[in-house]
Structure formats: structure tokens, C-alpha cells
Amino acid sequence: MELSDWFKGFEKGISCLNPEQRASFFSECGKNCVKCGTLQVYQKLYEKANGDLDTFFQEADKLPGVRSEIIEKGSVYHLYFMECTCMLHRQGYVSTPLLCECSRQSILYVLHSLWKDKTFQVTICESILRGSQNCKMQIETTNNGNS
Numbered sequence: 001m002e003l004s005d006w007f008k009g010f011e012k013g014i015s016c017l018n019p020e021q022r023a024s025f026f027s028e029c030g031k032n033c034v035k036c037g038t039l040q041v042y043q044k045l046y047e048k049a050n051g052d053l054d055t056f057f058q059e060a061d062k063l064p065g066v067r068s069e070i071i072e073k074g075s076v077y078h079l080y081f082m083e084c085t086c087m088l089h090r091q092g093y094v095s096t097p098l099l100c101e102c103s104r105q106s107i108l109y110v111l112h113s114l115w116k117d118k119t120f121q122v123t124i125c126e127s128i129l130r131g132s133q134n135c136k137m138q139i140e141t142t143n144n145g146n147s
Contacts (some may be wrong), residue, residue: 007093014098030106033086039110044134046114053077053115053141067134074144079107081135084128097129107137118142 014022041063048053052146057068057077084103088094104122111120121140126132 004093007088011094011096011098017098022098023105025044026102027109030102030104031109033102034106034109038086038106039113042110042114051115056108071138075140079137079139080124081117081128081137089129094130100124100127100129100135103127103135104137107139111139111141115141 014025017025025097042060045063049059054070054073055069057079060066060079061068065082065085067082069078070076071078081103083135084090086094086099089099101124104124108120109123111118111122120142123138123140124135125138126134126136128135131134
């Protein structure tokens with residue numbers, strides 16, 4: 001059996017999960033993936049921005065393959081990825097758009113790791129696996145107390 005055959009079953013399996021189950025499943029996958037390097041990139045941006053969200057997203061806009069926009073200062077942002085960086089997709093194993101939940105969860109994990117006093121909501125607006133030119137995530141935040 002080829003590894004790609006196993007992933008066909010994986011795709012079928014995740015399609016059987018409801019959205020909450022997929023979020024829970026991909027939460028662990030996204031966390032594990034982002035800990036392999038991406039988290040450190042965002043930690044450096046956080047430090048450079050002194051924890052200021054607007055500055056953080058302005059700096060993120062300078063990263064290769066990333067674009068960001070401030071929609072509402074201090075609360076709503078768009079984060080774009082110009083290509084799919086998921087190795088499961090890049091190596092041809094998984095092509096279902098359901099995999100994008102992993103990216104959403106990894107962004108949530110990064111944000112919650114950096115801003116423990118805030119609550120974040122991340123919405124997938126567009127994704128390459130859904131046929132778009134790039135991936136677009138909307139990030140909304142609220143304070144959970146004093147910041």
C-alpha cells in the first residue's frame with residue numbers, strides 16, 4: 001500500500017467529523033505543526049511589536065509569503081498566505097479543503113500563546129484548497145480583562 005492510499009482514508013475520516021470534532025482534532029495537529037518553527041517567527045514579531053496587535057500585523061505583512069491588513073485597529077485583521085505551506089498538501093497526500101481547519105487552529109494557538117489576556121476568533125475566508133489564489137483568514141479579538 002502506498003502512503004497516499006492511507007491518506008485517502010484519512011480524508012474520508014475527517015469528512016465524517018462534525019465541525020466541532022474537526023476543530024478538536026486539528027487543534028492538536030495545528031499546535032504540533034506550528035511548534036516546529038512558525039511559533040518562534042511569530043514570537044519574534046510579538047516581541048518586536050511589544051505586544052501591540054496593530055504593530056504585530058504590520059510586521060507580519062513584511063514576512064515572505066504573508067500579507068496582512070488591519071481592518072479595524074485593535075480588533076479585526078486579515079492574514080493572507082500566498083501559498084499552502086502544509087507538507088501533507090505540498091507532497092500530494094491531502095487535497096481536501098477540510099485540512100484548512102489545521103491552519104485555522106494553528107493561528108488560534110499562536111495568538112492565544114502570545115496574547116493570553118485576549119480571546120480570538122479566526123475565520124477561514126478563502127483558501128487555496130477551496131480554489132482561491134491564496135488563503136485569507138479573518139482574525140477578530142476582544143480583551144478578557146486588563147491588557
